[in-house]
């Protein structure tokens with residue numbers, strides 16, 4: 001899968017020809033390996049296109065700009081990618097995925113999976129919502145909304161919200177506030193919370209109103225939400241384990257710090 005821009009399309013053609021010449025069978029219906037060409041956003045789209053095959057498929061990301069968080073190859077490394085795929089014996093690196101269950105007051109249920117995060121926001125006025133962690137009423141939140149992210153999503157929206165960066169192999173969920181109201185009357189923890197794999201987070205909005213649920217790069221609108229539950233999914237996303245896999249801390253440094261003179 002490639003982003004719709006001339007650079008990604010050129011890389012797509014080059015890779016397509018190189019893989020075909022190397023004897024790979026190219027199929028978009030039942031792939032064993034999905035290669036996304038573009039940036040992290042493109043890998044998110046590839047994840048959602050093939051999330052029904054998560055148990056069997058492995059992903060590879062090729063970035064047409066800087067090195068991304070989900071991309072191990074740059075656009076000028078196509079030959080190296082093809083050589084590595086020729087030697088591939090099925091090794092994988094797996095990262096946790098978020099499962100979201102949204103229940104409406106009429107009993108209807110909708111489930112989603114997120115690779116980065118899901119957010120709940122009220123479309124008009126301040127969102128007021130009870131936050132439960134397992135069966136504990138943790139706090140009553142007032143503000144713009146709440147985000148729950150995966151470890152790999154911790155460097156995305158979660159980081160902009162002041163959340164912590166988690167190593168992607170840590171099996172945990174992170175709850176982060178989006179512009180909470182904190183004063184003499186209203187009080188929330190005010191920092192992000194990292195909960196372990198076995199725990200469930202639930203958001204219970206107080207008002208019968210319209211809310212948005214964002215799941216990575218998609219947004220859905222719902223009326224009259226009873227509760228939104230967040231868990232770590234039983235299935236993980238698998239990436240092809242490549243010899244050129246960049247260390248997570250190098251990626252964080254490259255993306256957010258760069259080379260500073262000290």
Ligand code: NAD
Nearest residue numbers: 039040041068069116117152153155156157158160216217
């Ligand atoms: P996009 O592709 O323009 O992505 C936005 C930016 O987020 C890009 O720079 C991308 O490289 C980066 N990004 C995506 N996943 C990342 C990750 N796991 N770690 C570090 N950076 C990452 O836009 P899109 O396709 O709509 O992407 C959706 C993502 O954008 C959401 O999942 C959310 O994490 C992020 N986002 C961030 C903010 C914010 O930081 N204020 C606001 C909304 C959405």
